[in-house]
Amino acid sequence: MPVIPLRGLTAFPNMVFHFDVGREKSVNALEKAMMSGQSVFLVSQRNADTELPTPDDYYQIGTVAKIKQMLKLPGDSIRVLVEGQCRGKIVEAITEIPYIEALVMEIDEAEPYEAPPKVEALSRVLLDAFDEYLSVNQKLPGDLISSVESIEHPGRMADTIASHMDFKTDSKQKILEAFALEDRLEILEQMIVKETEIERIEQDIGKKVRSKINQNQKEYYLREQLRTIQQELGEGESPENESHDFLKKLGKLKLDKKIHEKVEKEIKRLAKMQPGSAEATVIRSYVDWVFDLPWNVYSAKAIDIKAAQKQLDDDHYGLDKVKERILEYMSVMELAPGLKAPILCLVGPPGVGKTSIAKSIATAMGRSFVRMSLGGVRDEAEIRGHRRTYIGSIPGRIINGMKEAKTMDPVFLFDEIDKIGNDFRGDPASALLEVLDPEQNKEFTDHYLEFPFDLSKVFFITTANTTDTIPRPLLDRMELIEVSGYTEQEKVKIAERYLVPKQFAEHGLTKEMLSISTPAIHDIIGYYTRESGVRNLERRIAGICRKSARRIVEEKVKRVLVRPGNLEKYLGKRIYRFDIVENQSLVGVTTGLAWTAVGGTTLSIETSAVAGKGGVVLTGQLGDVMKESARAGISYIRKIAKDVGVAENFYDKYDIHVHIPEGATPKDGPSAGVTMCLATLSTLTKIPARQDVAMTGEITLLGKVLPVGGIREKVLAAHRAGIRKVLLPRENERDLEEIPEEVRKVMGFELLDHVNDAIPFVLTKKPRARKKQETSSRKH
Secondary structure, three states: OEEEEEOOOOOOOOOEEEEEEOOHHHHHHHHHHHHOOOEEEEEEEOOOOOOOOOHHHEOOEEEEEEEEEEEEEOOOEEEEEEEEEEEEEEEEEEEOOOOEEEEEEEEOOOOOOOOOHHHHHHHHHHHHHHHHHHHHOOOOOOOHHHHHHOOOOHHHHHHHHHHHOOOOHHHHHHHHHOOOHHHHHHHHHHHHHHHHHHHHHHHHHHHHHHHHHHHHHHHHHHHHHHHHHHHHHOOOOOHHHHHHHHHHHHHHHOOOHHHHHHHHHHHHHHHOOOOOOHHHHHHHHHHHHHHHOOOOOOOOOOOOHHHHHHHHHHHOOOOHHHHHHHHHHHHHHHHOOOOOOOEEEEEOOOOOOHHHHHHHHHHHHOOOEEEEEOOOOOOOHHHHOOOOOOOOOOOOHHHHHHHHHOOOOOEEEEEOHHHOOOEOOEOHHHHHHHHOOOOOHHHEEOOOOOOEEOOOOOEEEEEEOOOOOOOHHHHHOOEEEEOOOOOHHHHHHHHHHHHHHHHHHHOOOOOOOEEEOHHHHHHHHHHOOOOOOOHHHHHHHHHHHHHHHHHHHHOOOOOEEEOHHHHHHHHOOOOOOOOOOOOOEEOOEEEEEEEEOOEEEEEEEEEEEEEOOOOEEEEOOEOHHHHHHHHHHHHHHHHHHHHHOOOOOHHHHEEEEEEOOOOOOOEOOOOOHHHHHHHHHHHHHOOOEEOOEEEOOEEOOOOEEEOOOOHHHHHHHHHHOOOOEEEEEHHHHHHHHHOOHHHHHHOEEEEEOEHHHHHHHHEOOOOOOOOHHHHHHHHO
């Protein structure tokens, strides 16, 4: 019989439907069918776009149909009404010209009078699934389920349902090719369940979209009303005018081409948005940040070296290294204006004026001053800013500081850089590598701005109490300047010049109302403060001012005089005492010197020999390095035991106990090797050690004394404690130049190459070597 390929359509048995025929072969096949019993074989094309199909382009299983009616349409098309008779399969293709003709085998689908239980069950499940599909699909009539339920034959019912479903051609073809009734019902039920779920999802999406559209329409309507009201009141500004003003500002900034293009693009985006939308607010905030930055604005003050030096000297006493470095930089700036600014790191104990000298530097150079505390900063976004994808994102604190400075060359202080942290939010120290690198900070990129910003003219200063916690790569980018503690004389000068006048002004006092004598200031420093800086000294002076102000107000006293004799009346009992007693000597006790983050300090090292079997006990919360120094010193004494009058087998009879008081304070470092060795030697020889001699230095197993650090702080600590003789490693001789002259005049220094060099200065008498006979008899 003639074959007609259908495009986008699948014919089922017992189905009456119509379709249009326009292709020449299909029209010829239709005419042939009308002349030979009105039967035609309808198959579906695999691809509806194929114009001239071959046998490979259409399915081999289709439906035998009977032509019921034909109607010619304009344009040589024919509308055909057909009724499906049964399934069929092409056995052999006979011809393709002038129409497609094939040998078709009809497939018998006779159904039993009474359906088996499984078929009946599958039919009911199919009807339920179809009923549920109709409940969510609004395209099919609701009474369709009634007509389907009236069909008695399950196969015919399945074909009817499939014909009404909007399946793809390949899906309908699967149903058509399912000759077994049970397979056909199962396949169709699965497809309907899947289609029902898809339909539900589509409806949910549609509801959400409609709700959003309605909300947007409502917002648009309200905005239009608001705009109309603003125009009536003469308020507000249109997006076009706002963008035009932004573009005019942008043209005046003279930015780099890439930055100009990026900002211009954002402004043009803003012009196309509703003024009240969330994204417009974000872009407006971004553009405002760009305009607030100090593009091409530099400090206009001329460089005056003498005036700068006077300013620094007026603000701070001492700190000569820092002042010298600043004046050097300003001098070079006069000769080479394009010089990159240095990056200084001021390292020293608390209260010595690191932060305040940075403010004075800004004043002396005529620049703006910005301070950023890094203590406890753990988020990288604090440095680089937040990306604009986040809600509420803002630039980092560096860009914010530049905005506050209003110039491109401020003095920027990173305070407490040694206390910076890191966690899951990033590593701020790594982010600072770019900021504090003169070769990279010319193009510092903040995540919020997304374009490079020039920081090369910024004078960066950092402060730290210690360099131990600063990452090495970051430390390598900075020029270290040590700001050591002050001597007692320097503290007195600072108190008289700065602290006392400052506290007088803050408490409303004058020189006529309160007088603090110089000896009283000496006593405050010696007995009420024990620090490298002057922070506690200022607090003590403030305490005197408060009590004096109360006396003046309550007792109507005209003038208050503070002298050493009445100092306890204002500050209470003395807190500290001098640890060293002149000319006192004790067995097994020596005085060492140590460096801490808050300055130098003295250590009293005690040793004792008790009956035992050569054990070494170390107490006082000693660190690993200090423990190793103690063991090295004892090993050296064992080596020279015969030469210093110690029994060579002392380690068989005694345990050595080394203790450093103030056990609650952890102690570590390599500086106490010589001190512990001589304390142990004093114990074993029973020769007293002088307490008014302090020492520092590391020791090797051969007795060689190695250099250590922190000499200035240690010597100042010895001076504060009343010690007048200090033993130092010879290689530390160069460090003596850093010690203030007034301290060097009253202190005596002895340089050590070997630990034996220290024995005459520490022990009150020279140890005697043991005789050979005594030694040999003890061996037996």
